[in-house]
Amino acid sequence: MRWEPVIGLEVHIQLLTQSKIFSGESTRYGAEPNMQACAVDIALPGVLPVMNKEAVRMAVKFGLAVGAQINHRSVFARKNYFYPDLPKGYQISQYELPIVSRGHIDIEYDGAIKTIGITRAHLEEDAGKSLHEDFHGLTGIDLNRAGTPLLEIVSEPDMRSAQEAVSYLKKLHALVRYLQICDGNMQEGSFRCDANVSVRPRGQTELGTRSELKNINSFRFVEKAIKFEIERQIDVLEGGGTVVQETRLYDPGKDETRSMRSKEEAHDYRYFPDPDLPPLEFDESFVKAVKQTLPELPDAKRDRFMSQYGLNAYDAGVLTTAREMADYYEEVVSASGADPKLVANWVTGELSGYLNKDNREIADSAVSSTALAGMIKRIADSTISGKIAKEVLDAMWNGEGDADAVIEKRGLKQITDMSAIEKVVDEVLAANPVQVEQHASGEQKVFGYFVGQVMKATSGKANPKQVNEILEKKLRS
Amino acid sequence: MSLERSIVKLSAALRAKEVSSVELTRRYLERIERHGELNAFINVDRERALAQARSADERIASGKVGPLTGIPLAHKDIFCTDGMLTTCGSKILANFVAPYDATVIERFNAAGAVILGKTNMDEFAMGSSTENSYFGPVRNPWDRDAVPGGSSGGSAAAVAAGLAPAATGTDTGGSIRQPAAFCGITGLKPSYGRVSRYGMIAFASSLDQGGILTPSAEDAAVLLNVMAGFDPRDSTSVDRPVPDYSAQLDHGIKGVTIGLPREFFGEGLGAEVGLAVEAAIDEYKNLGCEVVDINMPNCSLAVPCYYVLAPAEASSNLARYDGVRYGYRAPEYTDLTDMYKKTRSQGFGTEVKRRILIGTYALSAGYYDAYYLQALKLRRLIAEDFRRAFESCDVIVGPTTPTTAFALGAKVDDPVAMYLNDIYTIPVNLAGLPGVSVPAGFDSAGHPIGLQIIGQYFDEGRILNVAHCYQQATDWHKRIPNGFE
Amino acid sequence: MNVSTGKGGFNQIHEYDSLPHSSNRSTKPEMALNRADVEKIAHLARLQVDEQEAKAFAASLSRILELIEQMNAVDTTGVTPMAHPQEAGLRLREDRVTEVNAREKFQRNAPATERDLYLVPKVIE
Structure with a gap:
């Protein structure tokens, strides 16, 4: 491709x-006009x-947090x-003199790490709303919103694709939420993005003429708006035209950007x-005091999750994207005392599935970290199997109480009585003489069939490990 | 019966129950009505004043008395007064009922003072003659064909004519001291940051300072005691203890060093004003003061510097008058921009528009460095002139104005001539220092002459002391214009 | 008595030899403003000026600019600009909500409101 996009x-x-930045008025969202x-x-x-x-x-x-000059x-x-x-x-x-200058954020894109410069961050007041x-x-x-404190964070034009821009934006979004300085709510306008987009012939060092895309209020729209704008500018240039420096508005309905002529006045x-x-x-000393309130930041936390809990990079990354998620995970590990990898599987797997299905944040999870820990404990102490646990979690998600209550009420307690399991095994073997014969002649895979039959006969409650042991013993003899 | 002018004495009379606040208030309300031709007031709220006076009398009866309890005061119509029209002398605020009290008003109310009414002023305090008021010009009680000075001309005329015992004012480039000089009364501009600007409608925020116009320095001290002090609602208010200014009045001034800026006595200074100031300096020598010459080389550029900074700040401060949330809105317009333009053009007077234009120009792209930035640098040099001068003197003394009150209409068509009226007062605002003007004689036309005393930062006590000692030795401040006894 | 006088008053500021002069300021703005300049500035300031006013303002503003231009006689290289009379830094307020609602009182001054909103001619986005 001949053209290189440049995005800031x-x-x-x-x-x-x-309260507001310059007055003692409340900043609460959603009050009457x-x-x-x-x-x-x-x-x-x-x-x-x-x-x-x-x-x-x-x-x-x-x-x-972004290693900037204060x-x-x-x-x-x-x-x-x-x-x-x-x-x-x-x-x-x-x-001229902002409170923060020259910082950076590292993004990962396509497996590589890239540093995006932050030119400056400055304090200012928000405006009201026109309806x-x-x-x-x-x-x-x-004018309820007028005077709400804003931090405007300006990046260097270091991004070269819409995807990179979104990676940066997501990283920034996670960071400000980690820092608890912004709730990150893009719908309510707590986190708003303008993008400066230009293209230039690959190899050229000077920047092309840019357009400014205003107020794009979701990650998806940011990506689409920038992609559209890059292509629009390339079309203009390849058609022999010139890009005009202007403000453009992204229209999600039509998936296009259009010029805001009314704002074009010099x-x-x-x-x-x-x-x-x-x-x-x-x-x-003021800076030092603030430094002491800094939480562990996402990158550091991810590295620690890998070394401390033995997680792979992917799981550690997923668990540390949001501070609340990371906190939840660590609470479950600590309260359950179970294998951190087992906990990671449950949190990133089943639990995340329920959250997505109900479109909930981890903070609003129907199953608290203590409740999930209670359930995982029951897996660890063999009260239930992993399979039964899925049924237990479903019941917990639907408000049937904690793990022990669900296990009790539904009678899901695992059968660990050796003689009871032996009895069922005996019955299964007696009822399937053909398969016993096959096994004896060396067909190992019927072993699984016996396990299935035993589990079926016990409604899944037999301890799978014990079932295996007893089956092996009986079939050998 | 002649009117008692001294607030100190009025206060004593109230406490001794020789007169009630209601009687006193009625007496002033009646005088205000009788001398309506001066046009000193924009708005008088009789009922409210009498209600306040009655409650002051109750306080006096119960023995809860401060030095200002029951004393009627007039306030420049630049101070927001809860529930009262607050117009700033402008059509654009002609219908604006302030929904809150300025800190200054709050403090005087808490001290038990009575609000007689709101005084006339140059629109948004822009002017030196009070001819730029939407509510018409104010006349000088000493000569009804002359201006009272400005912008606090209504307050100055009211005090000189005995329509109020004292009045508040604001001073951005001389707006208290110059009308005080023109009307033969005492006018104090405190240090920047001494009196809260909260609720005082902004003209040029880095220069504006609230102060008072009184019959004497002794009275100014009483009012300053109430007015001064830290206000958390004003980020430029200085958190510094307020001394008892009255207690310092009688300190001896023997050995006090008075600096005379050579540049304040050169060409441009009216001969009669110069002579009166020289006489006053002689008086100080008699009182045992040392007199030394000082140099203020950069002060000569104070007027140009001021006419960049003040309009620049004003152009921004006055952007809020857009017809959206309060104030005047043009009756007819085609769209939003047209509404803004018509509202503002119809709502502001010529001088205000002129300064908005100058200020907008000085801040606009391409001119900022040559005008605004250069002015800020000059401001530093001027402040340095004062700092250096105060290494060799305790106070600086000179004329308040180059001439005495001029005729109504004489300078309305020549803004630059009007601006040059403030050449001796403007440098003080640029540096943020306190200054007081005291009466020091009359010219041959019978117009009062003002003497300016400038102090170091937060040295209001000293300049009031120096002013008071002069007033103990002279009686210029006791002269009353004919017909206003 | 004798007050020693300086060699000139404020009206003779050009004669101050104590002022360091600068002969080569790189940007010397145009002193005189014409009608078009005034109209441009007036638009920025959202003021409507008719032809007559624009002409009058052009004349008076030009005279004021002439006065202002006197500042350029001083070489201010290396001088720190002074934006505030006090040197103190900004005082900070604790983050507390202290205001109580006063909408009704405030809106009594408003030229046009509906359903608690301030009304203006349509804003075109």
Whole structure:
């Protein structure tokens, strides 16, 4: 292919603070319109901003997690433009001196590790929302969201395909949730992505003209939008045209991007330092205190899961993608005392199946980590077999109680009484003389048939290991 | 019966129950009505004032009395006052009922003071004559054909005419000190950060500072004691103890060193103003002060520097007046942009628009470095001039304004001439220092002359002390304009 | 008494020989503004100016720019810009919700609302 795509992402994450970035108003999502818009948020004459300390901590936390430079002095600036959901007529943001600069995130794509640079991350305030429906040709403005703290994370144009962009985005998404600085909810707009896309002839070092894709609100759409845009630009260039620098909107319904002409008016934001906010300054001890709150990060956790629990890279990766999942897994291992690999199989296998089926997050699992541990314990102590355990888990998922209650109620306790199993084995052998004959003549595979018959006769409750032992003994004799 | 002007004495009379707050409030309300031709007030709420006075009288009766309990005050209409119209002298806020109190208002209310009404001002505090008010110009009580100065012209005229014992004001480039000088009263601009800006409608945020216009320095101290102090709602408010300013008034000033900036006495200074200031300096020498010459080389560029920074900040501060959430909205428009433009063009006056345009230009792409950044650097040099000067003196003294009050309409068509009125006051705002203007005589036309005393950061106590000692030795501040006895 | 006076007042600022002069500032903005400039700036500031006003503003703004241009007489190389009068850093607030709902009171000032939303002419995306 002649063309090389170049992609950089700008991600806005809403920080998980209780109150807004510059006011004591709540940031809770979903309130009635303008119920969470205080005097500062609606920019009444005379009001002033006061900075939220927690938002600063969260920005520093992020910076530390991506190995970035933490700037002990950063400056809030005003970005001036008129828009009805921007009450002051300017957005308080950071321009020349952001709080975080020069970090990186490693992504894995096609088995290789690639480092994506993070140019900067800066603090700013969110705008309100414009609602266009149902106001007889007018627009309604809800300012509840105005002033919600945002961290804007700007990557270097280091990605070369839509898939790489999505890998980076997923990695970033997992990271901010690990750090507990963002809930990552893309539907509610807590995690929003803009993509800068350009293409250039392979081998050329200078960048092509880029277009900016605005507010793409799912991983799938990010991938589709970027793919569409790359192809569109290649078509334009190969058709002898030139790419125009512009903002484009992805339309998921039509799977295409289109120009947002209304936003094309030449912008001149007239940034200048906000006179209401002196420079944001903190010393190394502040950074150190934040450092102490840093959790184990996904990559480190994955490596530890491999070495500590003997898991393979795939399982360790799956279990550490989300912090809640990793915590759940470790709780089960610790509470059950069972083989970590056995636990990993149950968590990544059966349990994940139920979660997917019901479209639930691990945090909302119908079977708690303690409950799953209780069940796995019963496998480990031979009260039930792995096969019966599937039935037990299904019952637990459907609210029939903990593992012991289900086993008791349904009578699923494994038969481990040697004489009882011997009796059933004897009956099975007596009822199948032909097969006994076959086995004696060297046909080993009928052995499985006998096991099946015994299990069938015991409704699966006979301890498979004991069944094997007894069968072997009887058939040898 | 002549009106008692001193707040200290009024306060004593209230406490001694020689007069009630209701009586006092009625007396001022009546004077405000009688002298409506000065146009000093935009809005007077009689019922509210009397209700506050009654509750003050109850407090006095129960012995819970502070120095301002029951004292009627006027507030510049730039301070948001819960439940009252707060217009900032603009059509764009002509219907705006503030839904909250500015910190300054809250503090005076808590001290038991009575709100007589809201005073007239240059629209958004942009002006030096109070001719830029949507509610019409204010007249100077000393000469009704002259301006009272601005932008706190309504407050200055009200205090000079005895329509209020004292009034609040704001000072971005001289808006308290210059009208105080023009109206023959005392006007204090505290250090930047001393008085909360919360609820004070912003003109230029890094320069604006609330202050007071009073008959004397002694009264200013009483009001500053209430007004000053840390406010967690203002990120530029300074958390620093507030001394008792009244306690420092009578400290002797023998040995205090007064710096005279050579540049404040050169060409451009009116001859009569110069003579009055020289006389005042002689008075200080008599009082035992040392006088030294100082140099402020960069202050000569304060006006150009200010006319970049103040409009730049204002252009952004005034973007919120868009007709969406409060205030004026044009009655007819075709679309959103048209609504913005018509609302703002109809809602703002010419001078406000002019400054928004200048500020927008100074911040726009390609001009930022040459204008805005250069102005910020000059601001540093000017602040350095003061820092260096204060190494050799305790206070800096000079004229407040180059001339006395000029005729109404004389400078409305020449913005630059109007701006140059503030050449001696602007450098103080750029540096963020405290300054006070005190009456120091009259010119041949009978217009008052102001003397400016500038102090170091948070040295309000010192400049009030220096002003008070002058007022103990002179009686310029006790002169009352004809017809306002 | 005798107040020693400087060699010039503020109206003679060009004569200050104590000011370091810079003869070669690389970007010297155009001083005079024309009507089209004013219209462009006015649009950025969302102000409507008719032809007459644009002409008047062009004249007065040009005079103000002339005043402002005097700043360029000073070489400020190496001077740290001063955006705030105090040197102190930003004070931070604890992350606590302190506001109570006052929507109704606020919206009494609003030119147009419906179902608790502020209404504006249609925003075209």
